[in-house]
Amino acid sequence: MTGKTNKACIEMAHGGGGRTMDRLITDIFRKHLDNEYLSQANDGALLPKASGRLVMATDGHVISPLFFPGGNIGSLAIHGTVNDVAMMGATPLYISASFILEEGFPLEDLEEIVRSMGDAARQANVSVVTGDTKVVEKGKGDGVFISTTGVGVIEDGLAIGGDKAVPGQAILINGTVGDHGVAILSKRENLEFETEIVSDSAALNGLVSDMLAAAPSISVLRDPTRGGLAATLNEIAGQSGVGMLIEEEKIPLKPAVSGACELLGLDPLNIANEGKLVCICNAEDADKLLSVMHAHPLGKEASMIGAVTQDPNKMVRMTTMFGGTRMIDWLAGEQLPRIC
């Protein structure tokens, strides 16, 4: 007797294309993600005609740990892709999900992840219409990877893109920065710390739709995920050929996020968010948008953090709370907790 034999886990056969896989699909994926398209069970999903221009976005999710305060890789995969579609100004409709499972991964954890995906999809009003499952040998994966692709439609008349910021426009954010990254870091092996911070992971399409209704002329929407606010602002500045000047004081930041960053030697502006958006709009629309945002559960702490400037060097600068000015640079390499 070798013990530990009874916990059901992913075996190579779950990806083999046979009955074991079929059962996995029925018992876990169809069960939690069910909708009229997914149940067609063909090579792909047959969907209705779309009414507008299409938007398509994809993201791979490889987060560790898989379960974190405020969500798990399943909800995150839905939120991330819904948000990327929403950041184009589009209404997300359909999601595809490709799972890469590591041999030995507990089935109950997988079910929990897929259940969260189902919940997140229903809340965001999107359907997971098609999927795929592959199993890789133990040691050739990391539990679960999920790649999601979203398709949405965008109404005529909207023109949103990272290249559309112009000097003089206002820069808004819908809430505190760094919550997701800190929640994740707090559970990393060798780094554990206790905090009440939970990930901000959320689907922003509802908020975006309210914002676009109030100000269809919004120029840029972007979710500051990997690389945090700093990367997102630099990206936009680069694409639009503008500078930016933001004020440290105006950036919503939870004290605990600030504390964790001090402790680890990280900058909250480099830390990932999963329920935040940066909006760049005409200055005259800023107040109207802020009040729409404040009225939405995901925008209660929305803030105007700065303005687009003219700058041939396309730099993002920040007036510090201390009274000086500094650049906000992209993240250099990977984020490594530092000692000095």
Place this chain on the structure above:
Amino acid sequence: MTGKTNKACIEMAHGGGGRTMDRLITDIFRKHLDNEYLSQANDGALLPKASGRLVMATDGHVISPLFFPGGNIGSLAIHGTVNDVAMMGATPLYISASFILEEGFPLEDLEEIVRSMGDAARQANVSVVTGDTKVVEKGKGDGVFISTTGVGVIEDGLAIGGDKAVPGQAILINGTVGDHGVAILSKRENLEFETEIVSDSAALNGLVSDMLAAAPSISVLRDPTRGGLAATLNEIAGQSGVGMLIEEEKIPLKPAVSGACELLGLDPLNIANEGKLVCICNAEDADKLLSVMHAHPLGKEASMIGAVTQDPNKMVRMTTMFGGTRMIDWLAGEQLPRIC
């Protein structure tokens, strides 16, 4: 001096959301996949209005070895997803690609893979419109995983699906079975054998479009990938509630594939294909379709392999070359080379 330092490879920073990643995207992904949509560089791709019903399909690609006779994971990822869209009777248009890269993977290999994707996409007349890159630590991946999602449009009037086979219909295949799987197995560590077999990996959308023009009433199209012809026929039989009777003699099979299967104790009917399709059509359309297929470079060896039967047990049977009859079952578990 520790040697081996000069071969550029994937580092964690290539997935960090900073400049290193930006350079990777520019130097490799944009370079080889470029098109008007991908170069928008936003959270997703903004695409034109689509003229018909949509089709969406996704697949994760985790093949080992990454490079094999007849292709690599890059071309395969395009072919696989183009084919899944085409099997719905749709015209594939757009592809998204999510890359999960393992730290340490050689950049030159990555470039070769992406170059193949670009070539495959151009040949198949589809565009990779949006993508994502993640890097996982050494030992938490297997070089490269690619999840691709395809979107296509389907003309009104077509009704293709695995549940539409009816007794009396003909079962066609466009060529030899097992080539892809044998090409892959021949390069597996501990199993190496020499063979001239190359993968059949190919985009079938051109062939499908010719076939649909000739016989719009085709009931089922499916690519017998994982699990091979046996799994595909059983899947369709199950979905349609029918039986099937095929003839071993009619199944195109390369002698070398047959030899390799004998040697490894595998059944060619369980072996994956990546450039094959099974078509189920009305018996009266079979000859017309076969001649259309024979006229296409990917259908030269097309063959009618059997017929749909009435069978409450939904079994797939085969008359053997030996003169007997046997069931064709799904693959049991993973395919393991056997000694007895």
Place this chain on the structure above:
Amino acid sequence: MCLALPAKIVALEGEDMAVVALEGVKKSVSIALIEDAQVGDYVLVHVGYALHKVSEEEAERTLTIMAEAGVLTEEVRESLGEAS
């Protein structure tokens, strides 16, 4: 028991190894278990080892017997009586 296939030796390698071919599929196998392996010999291959040579004449003879089984049952009986 045991999956084993007849294949043709197409090359001898060092250290008791040989390359065998079956329909163009070539594999390196051990010939440590057989004597006097030659290129052109057919051998029965099992788990990467050649177990025994295959006799062309005997194969022919068996096929002949089979082909004639329904017809010449007497002859079959006699020829097999000696074989074991």
Place this chain on the structure above:
Amino acid sequence: MCLALPAKIVALEGEDMAVVALEGVKKSVSIALIEDAQVGDYVLVHVGYALHKVSEEEAERTLTIMAEAGVLTEEVRESLGEAS
């Protein structure tokens, strides 16, 4: 050199360990390098170790001096002359 932050000891654990808190963020650190650590003490934390206690009075005094720097330059000078 070296990133180090003042944090408050909120619990003592066994084996020379204590839990420190900074804005609700709690982390277990070693107190092997300091004497007589007490709950409520502020300590300077570096690479998982408390290096030294932080003196409340001295912090206050420094802040007062800073606040008055532009105004009371004489007084500042005198009070600092004694400190090193």
Place this chain on the structure above:
Amino acid sequence: MKYITEFRQKDVSANLARAIAQEVQPDRTYRVMEFCGGHTHAIFRYGVQDLMPANFEFIHGPGCPVCVLPIRRLDDAIELAENHDVILCSYGDMMRVPGTKQNSLLKAKARGADVRMVYSTLDALKIAADNPTKQVVFFAIGFETTTPPTAVAVKKAKEAGLSNFSVFSNHVLTPAAVGAILDTPGTPDEPPVELDGFLGPSHVSTIIGTRPYEAAAQRYKKPVVITGFEPLDVMMAALMIVRQINEGRHDVENQYTRVVTADGNKKAQALVAEVFELRDSFEWRGLGQIPNSALKLRDSFADYDAEKRFDIAPKQSREVKSCECPAILRGTKGPLDCKLFGKTCTPETPYGSCMVSSEGACAAYYSYGRFRADQSEGKVA
């Protein structure tokens, strides 16, 4: 494929079928045990039974090394993989076989044990050479066919001074099993198997030759025909055995003359004798303890014997109670006699070894012959 496709020809099979049909006596049955799983597999895969007369019955024998391995030995292998920090190398066939509580090497691997599927003992040697800091154990199973490759590997390991390689030997001997089947007494539940003859092992016999079967043929007065694994071989052998039965003979005949001789492969026999010696007794699934039926490493190779190198904990191994594998291996029951067949027990969720190996009667019946279930009355084929 030379020597393969010729032995699968449809017109020849029709010829043989005609001969058999002509020669069987309508008033009796011919109950013939095909000893080997390889025969069982061929019978199902090519639909040989479709071509046989109704009164000729194939009884599936124990000749599947995966099937006859007692569950305790598999549990031991799983323990080696999981609790002794070794790399366990196994032929693919064993990976999915269920041990106690449906544990398996594949499951152990999924839980993190380092289990490697190998195609050849040479692969296992290479793994040992490539991982000098790890102990590498080769899980050796098989009949006389598979034993010589293990012997070669052990000798090579010794010559190369590979101190991290050992063999967990489960090699067994077929002639002993033939006797055991015929010796098995019946019980009220399970009457003893009634057999009219045997199709004898093909590849085993390439090594041991035809002579070792003669004692049993004489003692039990049952004809034996050594038979190849191609479908025409099986049919020709069936014809030969029908003739022996009709004539009241009980000779050892050789259908598989293209590879099998009376003496077998003497070089291989010598290698095996150098490395291995007889065990006094060994347990076979279904057949129980059989004296002199298995091999262990000789003392001169004790360093390469995993049973000596590792302290394998004693087990409370348990078969699934309603699995009929043991009776199936004795030839007294068929897969359809098992309540679990095709319901809870399938090739993907096997409850017994006979459902795993492609040479197992249950697996062959499930994968190739399940559609016959409604035409049958609870008996195989």
Place this chain on the structure above:
Amino acid sequence: MKYITEFRQKDVSANLARAIAQEVQPDRTYRVMEFCGGHTHAIFRYGVQDLMPANFEFIHGPGCPVCVLPIRRLDDAIELAENHDVILCSYGDMMRVPGTKQNSLLKAKARGADVRMVYSTLDALKIAADNPTKQVVFFAIGFETTTPPTAVAVKKAKEAGLSNFSVFSNHVLTPAAVGAILDTPGTPDEPPVELDGFLGPSHVSTIIGTRPYEAAAQRYKKPVVITGFEPLDVMMAALMIVRQINEGRHDVENQYTRVVTADGNKKAQALVAEVFELRDSFEWRGLGQIPNSALKLRDSFADYDAEKRFDIAPKQSREVKSCECPAILRGTKGPLDCKLFGKTCTPETPYGSCMVSSEGACAAYYSYGRFRADQSEGKVA
């Protein structure tokens, strides 16, 4: 955040700025070296230079343990990780530092070496305890601040009998470096650094106290103000040093009284003394060999000394030729004097250590102050 945010207040900074502006003499310059990278970082991150008068210049010093590690020692660490089958544990800061041919620990890891980032020496001990079959080497870098935690780990390893743990010690001593900077003779290309005073180490001094700086202050007649790492600390210290300069004093003053005392942390000092002893000499990047400037493990802890346990191959280590790190560490050049700065050398593709550590002058300048480049004439800040 108590003791943090209070020292970052804008109104107080304005106050200090006013006082400094009042007190500097317009007809002279104040060239003050902030010894520590922590100061450099604060100056850039908070924009302290914006608040200082034009004739007050911060000269960046060598006080970054990542920056001063000579490239050969890093090459050694990479070799340990790559060729000695160990788990090499390193603080995150070292992972991206370029060694010879821009090799790095991160690249070694990408190639398969087992390099683990740790946050604390306790993590490295835990890794050793969890991996008893592997040798675990802690790559110890740092000044007096970081040495005591290494000492604790070594003692704990000995107490626990952890035979698979060792330390590759690169701990260095700051007071020795202060003297070395002032002793460095000029060359025709590089005139010696002209300094009017020092902002002294903050966290180092929590351990060693203020006394060890007195010899240098007296010998070289340069004022030293021990200074905290918050921006107000730096400004207050700047005011204090302006006053000393104006008055012609060269005392050691302590601005960071809330943590630093004259004697420092005696318990930590004793632990360090128990485990470590002085090296006769040690190479610092930029400063060359400095006598009595570094620590090695005492003979009584020889078992835990990676330099003794492993046979580290001698190297032909090489800096990137045009990298000006060495001169920057001596205070004689600034990042803008380097041709590579911001072009080929960026934080993501660093050519020198000063571009990696967030306390390195090049990195701080690049990440926070690059936009000033056009306003400057080739000098820092």
